Amino acid sequence: MSVVRIGAVAAAFGRDLDFDLQRIATLIEHARRDGTGLLVLPDAALGGYLTDLRNPDPDTLPPALDPDGPMIRKVSVLAGEMVVCVGYCETDGSNRYNAAVCVTGDGVLGRHRKVHQPAGEAAAYTAGDRFEAFDTPVGRLGMLIDYDKTFPESARALALDGAQILACLSAWPTSITNRAPKMAQDRQSRLFDLYDCARAAENQVVLVSSNQTGAMGGMRFLGQAKVVGPGGDIVARTWSKAGIAAASLDVGAEIATARRVLSHLAERRPEVYR
Structure with missing residues (x-):
């Protein structure tokens, strides 16, 4: 077993890809100096997210990037020895996906296309159709994007595929229908932490x-x-400000301890579920 430094990023990103890439470079360098082995950047860190979730303007959508193109390769080079997850808008023929990629300096380790779409997002993106875990130098990992984590089946599918770490990349806003005067009182703020x-x-x-x-x-x-342990405890967080929530964990040992007496995956009864 070995300890890995894990970082979760809170930061702002927009349509200017050069600016976004420079911000990513700065965040990776800060994380590297802190000894980070896994860094999870937000959804849409390359190109920004939608400006309106209910009625996306087709003329102001995020730039659609080639999944094997130069921007992803640049993030891979920046990652070097680190494992880095980053979100972007992916192009595949005529389809656009809200997507995430996990890279090291050696290339792509895994990919995910957002499966669950809230409100009007279907007007901007095509939905993904699978959840798959993959091996990385810091352990077996699976990715979720935004609304995916609202559904227990998403995370459970990855855990059943052997994921030890769930990287949840978000561009998660305050409530768009009932915004609270203070962010800490916002319904979506509470749900984000709860999920x-x-x-x-x-x-x-x-x-x-x-x-x-x-x-x-x-x-x-x-x-x-935030970084959350396998008992559901928050071990590092940024609150509402920009920054990196970082924690050092022996992932395998933490999971083994959590499952020592009660092992949720092993004790499932799928034959009685409807």
């Missing part, structure tokens, strides 16, 4: 939750990046 802790605890895995900060169009993002 992070519940998905970690019910699957007894480590969860790394990144999120955007600041605002874009009518969207105001929560921040609240």
